[in-house]
Amino acid sequence: MSDVRLQTEIKAFDDTEAYLELMARPYTRRLKAEVDKYMASLDLRDAVILELGCGISEHAHRFNKDNMMIVTDITxxxxxKNEPPSTRAIVDAQVFPFKDKAIDFIIFVGILHHLPDQVKSLLEAARVCRPNGRIFICEPHRMSINFIYYTLRLLVMKIMGAGFVKKLIGCFTPDEVQLDVRAVERIFAGDFARHKWTILSFRLPPLRLFRNSKLDVTLSDFFDRLPVFNRIGTTVFYDIKRFK
Ligand SMILES: C[S@@+](CC[C@H](N)C(=O)[O-])C[C@H]1O[C@@H](n2cnc3c(N)ncnc32)[C@H](O)[C@@H]1O
Incomplete structure (x- = not known):
């Protein structure tokens, strides 16, 4: 990753106030509730767990007691801000400083869409994941209303500049894209089994203006139950297991 691109990410996420505001939005809390539900279903002991782009990890506390938790980010x-006993490290999520098949559980929550080379990061996850290990992914889904917002954002950025868009949106980085779902499905074939699902089929434009509105969460909770809608949620999840 070029230094310029890394510095842009770090600058955006060094603004802790903007980061916390993004994390507190009802939309974010709804997707985090889904992540929590998944994490609570796991029974991990003596496992080595790696979180990439952890920010202020919301998962470390759950696993710290019986496992070795390694939380990493470039910011x-x-x-x-993450507490010991988690091992904390500054790591670019495109190059994992771990040996092959060394990690039992790898967590990507809202990070792959910040990387210029998602494929590199996904290949690294496939490399370091142990047999019987798991990889969890939660990212923005391109095949959803997100795509419209993303395209509009690019247009406004072109006309008005990234600074203007930041004023409207809050915490964001200009080079964000959405998850490369095809790459996930190509890389985690063969020795891996995948389970995919989406949530939050309805979303208000991701503007600061709507930061306290629960309308999108309320409507999604209704629409997500309907066939079709439950495939085009704005957040896509993968639970991937390595079986050999
Ligand atoms: C939207 S936040 C998600 C934080 C956290 N995973 C969560 O969902 O609460 C994106 C995170 O990715 C980190 N990040 C961006 N580029 C990165 C890179 N190349 N390597 C590692 N982390 C990166 C940022 O510093 C930030 O903490």
Whole structure:
């Protein structure tokens, strides 16, 4: 990753106030509730767990007691907000400093869409994941209303500049894209089994203006139950298991 691109990410996420505001939005809390539900279903002991782009990890506390939890991010100020006994490290999520088949559980929540080379990161996850290990992914889904917002954002950025868009949206980085679902499905074939699902089929434009509105969550909770809608939620999840 070029230094310029890394610095842009770090600058955006060094703004802890904007980061916390994004994390507090009802839309974010709804998707985090889904992540929590998944994490609570796991029974992990003596496992080595790696979280990439952890920010202020919401998962470390759950696993710290019986496992070795390694929380990593490129933004130093965020990594440092995580408490020991988690092992904390500054790591670019495109290059994992771990040996092959060394990790039992790998967590990507809202990070792959910040990387210029998602494929590199996914291949690294496939490399370090142990047999019987798991990989969890939660990212923005391109095949959803997100795609419209993303395209509009690019247009406004072109006309008005990234600074203007930041004022409207809050915490974001100009180079964000959405998850490369095809790459996930190509890389995690063969030795892996995948389960995919989506949530939050309805979303208000991701503007600061709507930061306290629960309308999108309320409507999604209704629409997500309907066939078709439950395939085009704005957040896509993968639970991937390595069986050999
Ligand atoms: C939207 S936040 C998600 C934080 C956390 N995973 C969560 O969902 O609460 C994106 C995170 O990715 C980190 N990040 C961006 N580029 C990265 C890179 N190349 N390597 C590692 N982390 C990166 C940012 O510093 C930030 O903490």
């Amino acid at each position: 130093k100020s965020l990594v440092e």
